Amino acid sequence: MNRSLHVILAMLTLCSGSIFAAEPCIHYAQEVKLSGYVEVRTFFGPPNYGENPKTDSRQVQSMLFLDEPVCATAAPNAAQYDEDERDQIEVTLRTESPSSALTSLAGKHVTVTGKLEHAETGHDNSKLILSSAKLIESTERKAILDALRPQAASQAGQAVRIKVDRLNISNEWAILVGEIVAPEGQKLDWSRAKDCDSDLDKMLWVILNKTTGQWRVKEMTICASEPPWWYFKDADLTLPCEVYAGLESVDENQRFDDLAARCRALKTNTTVTENRNKISP
Structure with missing residues (x-):
């Protein structure tokens, strides 16, 4: 076996351990499919997002508690930079239609598709957001x-x-x-x-x-x-x-x-x- 083949085999051996232990990250701004349990939570909303509980509004939000943690990163040559995230177990679900379809599935296991985004502010309640989320099942x-x-x-x-x-x-x-x-x-x-x-x-x-x-x-x-x-x-x-x-x-x-x-x-x-x-x- 020549030197180049030795090098290739060594690289495969080193990579196989990391591949075996981890999944590739999903990319922002791309269509992804995620599975997990729907959770419906209530958060403080405007104007002060919990600083004045008596007067702040309440926002009902559908979340997806994932089957397993995911990592997210920007796609190669992405026009917009978003911070990498690892070991994320929750994703906020945003739909283009009324959210009642998701809230009625609270506690149920579902699979959804949508475009992955990074949270813009702390008021987004999770670091990852799935916009235009749709049930595929x-x-x-x-x-x-x-x-x-x-x-x-x-x-x-x-x-x-x-x-x-x-x-x-x-x-x-x-x-x-x-x-x-x-x-x-x-x-x-x-x-x-x-x-x-x-x-x-x-x-x-x-x-x-x-x-x-x-x-x-x-x-x-x-x-x-x-x-x-x-x-x-x-x-x-x-x-x-x-x-x-x-x-x-x-x-x-x-x-x-x-x-x-x-x-x-x-x-x-x-x-x-x-x-x-x-x-x-």
């Missing part, structure tokens, strides 16, 4: 629920509604976590359900794939007594990494608790290894 959510409801009802032996705690969607794949509940005014009879123990906790776990424009159930459990993802091994993380966001492993030996972070690290490490193999004689 609203139309897909209905299609997904319509696709899984018949199979859930079949397994339950009765009509059901779907309560969603988490819905992650990425690249034609989706993971839904929640529970089945009875129609309004009725009570669910678990004795009619298939393979369900009425004395144990019951979680709905669904994996779906979108093919030819239709969502189809690939895996479903309506009465999981424990989160199925708790015991996922590296080899189990075969879907797009974003669908694992917010799902945590109980394996203390893993470098990352969050399965999405572990999935991305594994894929990055695999890419580095493949690049090494390509340049080896």
Whole structure:
């Protein structure tokens, strides 16, 4: 192996550790996609932003508590300089339409798109702002629920509604976590359900794939007594990494608790290894 190849391999080795541990920063003034839980908070507003609580107005603001911290920086050759930020876990959401659509989702897990901006003043309440924020799951959510409801009802032996705690969607794949509940005014009879123990906790776990424009159930459990993802091994993380966001492993030996972070690290490490193999004689 010649000297230049030695140098390249050394650089790859040095870089792989940092790549494995951190994600690239997102850029200001560009369209980004972020996932997390919606929080609705009330802050003091004009004229004095809390200096005179009795007379200052109140501002209701939607915030996104992210699945994992992000860093933000200016894009190469950006016309405007904004301060770099690291380990940010909250983003202020600003919409072009009435904010009621977001406030009604308080406590829910969502994925939004928008243009990332840096706060201009301390009154912005967070260092990062997502302007023109839009939900990207609203139309897909209905299609997904319509696709899984018949199979859930079949397994339950009765009509059901779907309560969603988490819905992650990425690249034609989706993971839904929640529970089945009875129609309004009725009570669910678990004795009619298939393979369900009425004395144990019951979680709905669904994996779906979108093919030819239709969502189809690939895996479903309506009465999981424990989160199925708790015991996922590296080899189990075969879907797009974003669908694992917010799902945590109980394996203390893993470098990352969050399965999405572990999935991305594994894929990055695999890419580095493949690049090494390509340049080896």
